[in-house]
Amino acid sequence: MPVVNRIAAFAEDMTAWRRxxxxxxxxxxxxxxxxxFVAERLREFGVDELHEGFATTGLVAIINGQGEGQTIGLRADMDALPIHEATGKEYESTRIGKMHACGHDGHTTMLLGAARYLAETRNFAGRVALIFQPAEETGGGAEVMVEEGIMDRFDISEVYAxxxxxxxxxxxxxxxxxPIMAAVDTFHIYINGKGGHGAMPHETRDPIMAACGMAQAIQTIVSRNHVATEDLVVSVTQIHTGSADNVIPETAYINGTVRSFTSEVRAMVKRRMQQIVDGQAASYDxxxxxxxxxxxxxxxxxxAKTDFAVAVAQDVVGEAQVHPDYGREMGAEDFSYMLEKRPGSYLFLGAGDGAGLHHPEYDFNDEIAPLGASFFARIVERAQPAGGK
Known part of the structure; x- marks a missing residue:
């Protein structure tokens, strides 16, 4: 079964929403x-309930189907990134230094498309909860919405994104x-030494040497403290210090990211990093x-929910276009908080050629929006068909 005909019929509307x-x-x-904007569209579609103000600007809309059944959760993220857009499109960002460089405008549009169709047809049992979430990029909006009780309040039984x-x-x-995406941790290392003249290093306690030693030693966590066949990334991404060629500074700062998949590995990295920085600090005084x-x-x-989602995706685009063993990657996603509370599945939808995510020339491919909306709609209709199985 390809793209839902009714959704294809209002594809131009979806493009207008997204842009x-x-x-x-x-x-x-x-x-x-x-x-x-989302709330206005949902009211136009005739959703049965609209609840606003979760995580400040998040929304949950409820559409009732035909008869009794569980509540299926569908989630889209809404926030953008602090990037200056360089697409030159006629619909480019009107807000300097902000842009939708990750496609959350497209995700929101796909869920709105599914909402319009489901509100019109109601060809399912139970209910669907449409979750529009802010702060995926920073702030963990999904965690806040979960803590605010959306899973229990709306009796959501499973959730997809x-x-x-x-x-x-x-x-x-x-x-x-x-596991499909990694946990993400951030480390900050503040080094305090004794500054002085660059020609008289013996009178200083050089934080630059200590920073270099720490940055190098931290890399041994992956190479010497971790099983090589398991996934772990530890990256130093910033070192800031110094102000002049003839001055040894007083302080230095190191920042970086850790990506892993288990609580045991996270705990090991944290413990070893503390041991390393303490030891290096002692070495460099x-x-x-x-x-x-x-x-x-x-x-x-x-x-089980992923097997189901794969079957639904195959209905929409055909078996050859669905890859159920894609593997896992080291990026992170706060939909993880929702999956901690309810079973469900997270999928990627290919967008074709173009600039990558978080790039100033990135733009969402409007051609795939009807596919995503159809997937969301079919998840609900197949999980709880009207009149039972």
Whole structure:
């Protein structure tokens, strides 16, 4: 079964929605204009309930089907990125320094398309909960919405989400059972030494040497403390220090990211990093403070729900266009918080050629929006068909 005919019929409307959203990017939880646009569309579609204000600007809309049944959750993220757009499109961002560089405008549009169709047809039992979430990029909006009780309040039994994937075959679906995206942690290392003249290093306690030693030693966590066949990334991404060629500075700062898949590995990295920075600080006679922030948990797909999602995707685009053993990657996603509370699945939808995610020339491919909307709609109709199986 290809793209739902009714959804294909209003594909131009979806393109218009998406391009409007693209012009008004918003960051974090401050998605006020985006949420207002979404709410206006949902009211036009005739959803049965509309609940606003979760995680500041998040929404949950309820559509009732025919008869009793469970509640299926479908989620889209709404926030943008602090990037200056360089697409030159007629619908480019009107807000300097902000742009939809990850396609959340497209994700929101796909869920709106599914909402319009499901509200019109109601060819399913039970209910669908449409979750429009802010602050995926920063702030963990999914975690906040979960903590605010959306899973229990709306009795959501399972939950699904999509993410567009530029560089992947257009219209193809990619997923995997079990872990699909990594946990993400951030570390900050503050080094305090004794500054002085660059010509008299013996009178200083050089934080630069300590920073170099720490940055190199941290790499041994992956190479010497971790099983090589398991996935782990530890990357130093920033070192800031110094102000002049003849001055040894007083302080240095190191920042970086850790990506992993299990709580045991996360704990090991944190423990070893503390041991390393303490040992290096002693070696170089400097003070040190490690701040280790645990971020999003790993995104773990339920095996049975992923098998079901794969079957639905095959209905929409055909078996050859669905890749159920894509494997896992080291990016992170706060949909993980929802999957911790309810079984479900996260899938990628190929967007074809174009600039990559988080790039100033990125633009969502409007051609795939009807596919995503059809997938969301069929998830509901197949999970709980009207009149029973």
């Amino acid at each position: 409007h959203l693209h012009t008004i990017p918003e960051l974090g939880v401050e998605c006020h204009d985006t949420a207002a 999509l993410h567009n994937a530029p560089g992947f075959d257009e219209g193809a679906f990619f997923t995997t059972p079990g 400097v003070g040190v403070e490690l701040v280790y922030d645990e971020g999003y948990p790993p995104t773990i797909n339920d095996a």
